[in-house]
Amino acid sequence: MNEPLLSLIIPVFNTGEAFLELYKSIQKDKYKNLEILVVDDGSTDDSLKILRGLAAKDKRLHIFSQKNQGASSARNLALKKATGKYVFFIDSDDDILPSHFTKLTAEYEKGAGLVSCGYRYHRVYNDKSHDTYVNPPVVRKPNDTDLSFILRQDVKDGRLYAATNKAFRNDIIKKGNIEFDTHKKFAEDTKFVLDYLTTLIKNHELKISYVLEATYLYHYGTETSTVRESSLIWKNWLNSYKDFQNFAKENGPVTRKDKRLLRHLKIRFHISHAFAVARSNQSFSKKLKYTNIFKLLPASIIVKFRK
Numbered sequence: 001m002n003e004p005l006l007s008l009i010i011p012v013f014n015t016g017e018a019f020l021e022l023y024k025s026i027q028k029d030k031y032k033n034l035e036i037l038v039v040d041d042g043s044t045d046d047s048l049k050i051l052r053g054l055a056a057k058d059k060r061l062h063i064f065s066q067k068n069q070g071a072s073s074a075r076n077l078a079l080k081k082a083t084g085k086y087v088f089f090i091d092s093d094d095d096i097l098p099s100h101f102t103k104l105t106a107e108y109e110k111g112a113g114l115v116s117c118g119y120r121y122h123r124v125y126n127d128k129s130h131d132t133y134v135n136p137p138v139v140r141k142p143n144d145t146d147l148s149f150i151l152r153q154d155v156k157d158g159r160l161y162a163a164t165n166k167a168f169r170n171d172i173i174k175k176g177n178i179e180f181d182t183h184k185k186f187a188e189d190t191k192f193v194l195d196y197l198t199t200l201i202k203n204h205e206l207k208i209s210y211v212l213e214a215t216y217l218y219h220y221g222t223e224t225s226t227v228r229e230s231s232l233i234w235k236n237w238l239n240s241y242k243d244f245q246n247f248a249k250e251n252g253p254v255t256r257k258d259k260r261l262l263r264h265l266k267i268r269f270h271i272s273h274a275f276a277v278a279r280s281n282q283s284f285s286k287k288l289k290y291t292n293i294f295k296l297l298p299a300s301i302i303v304k305f306r307k
Contacts, residue, residue: 003033004109006101007084007170010038010092011074016047018093023054025217031101036061037078038092042068072180072188079179087168089189093219094164100215104167107209113200114207115167116159120214125281131214133159146201147251151261154244155268160197160208163189165216172199186236187243194247201251231276232290237269274299 008026012019019038026036038061040048048065055061064077075089086108090096097120107115118134138153154160172178176199180188200206230236244265248254277290278299287296 003031004085004105005083006031006034006105006167007078007082007087008034008036008090009075009078009082009087010036010090011041011071011078012038012043012047012051012092013041013068013071013074014043014045014047015092016043016045016050019047020050020054022090022092022095025095025097029096029098029101031099031105034060034101035082035084037081038063039074039078040065041071041074042066070182070185072182072184076179076182079173082170084170087170087173089163089166090216091164091218095217095219097215097217103211103213103215107211108167108169110209112207112209113169113172113205114196115209115211117165117211117216118214119162119165120217122217122219124219133157133165134212134214136212137208137210145255145258146206147248148255148258148261149206150197150251151244151248151258151265155261155264158268158272159210160193161187161190163192164218166193168196172196172203172205175199175203184239186230186233187240190240191243194243198247198250231273232280234273234291237273241266241269270295271299275303278303 010019010022026034036058038051038055040051040063042065048063051061051063055063062081064081066074066077071091079087086105088101088104100117104115104117116133119132120129121132122129135157137159138149138156140149144152150160159165173196176195178192178195178199181191182188184191197206245262248258248262252258274291274295277287277296280287280290284296284300287300
């Protein structure tokens with residue numbers, strides 16, 4: 001059976017050396033029918049030179065360059081160039097684990113509208129890893145609407161938030177004219193996923209498949225990570241919550257149950273924000289600038305014992 005073409009979209013900003021490690025993990029994967037779209041986002045080091053050197057030896061590598069405009073802009077540029085049947089987003093300082101492409105693509109070939117896999121979280125600061133989102137997902141209830149089903153899953157474990165642990169159908173992206181919001185500096189991939197889900201719902205194709213094992217390796221807390229800073233600001237979480245409110249309105253009618261789920265989601269965001277602050281590499285007094293002591297103290301105690 002012929003392998004469908006996959007488009008891998010990878011933004012790079014001063015992460016050329018890290019990309020070398022990612023490229024090695026891509027090469028190790030048995031799936032070979034790839035177009036690897038790498039966008040250098042105005043790097044100030046030798047990243048572009050490294051990328052062009054690799055591209056000279058691998059015809060699957062397509063290198064683009066732009067002035068520094070952020071990862072969302074870089075991804076949008078690559079999306080315009082993507083010709084693959086399925087699209088994968090990978091951060092240049094992360095890695096993939098064996099059979100990532102094969103396992104996610106196999107689910108699509110069964111008729112899925114969206115495929116999501118588990119993460120292996122590698123916390124850089126203590127060099128510890130754990131797998132998440134490998135447990136069975138929320139089961140759709142008979143009385144669930146598409147909206148309540150998605151909201152219940154987001155309240156439960158958040159496995160639908162990110163773009164990197166997923167594969168997307170390129171035809172759905174193009175049909176919905178979906179792109180990353182370049183004005184957002186936090187949870188822009190969550191907004192992308194919500195827009196994608198909206199397009200699936202409107203086209204009556206909301207079928208989500210799950211690979212219940214960690215096939216994407218996420219290095220949390222790297223020097224080039226922007227999430228570890230932006231996640232400290234509650235306003236960023238609140239803006240992401242508003243994206244969910246807009247998603248609900250667009251895919252309504254919003255029932256009393258949906259409103260209750262949205263309230264639970266906001267509570268989840270408060271808890272996640274507190275943990276993000278508690279884990280940050282700052283003094284306790286500086287952490288209090290981002291949240292109050294009633295949220296920070298219990299989160300700090302839990303984080304300490306989780307180590």
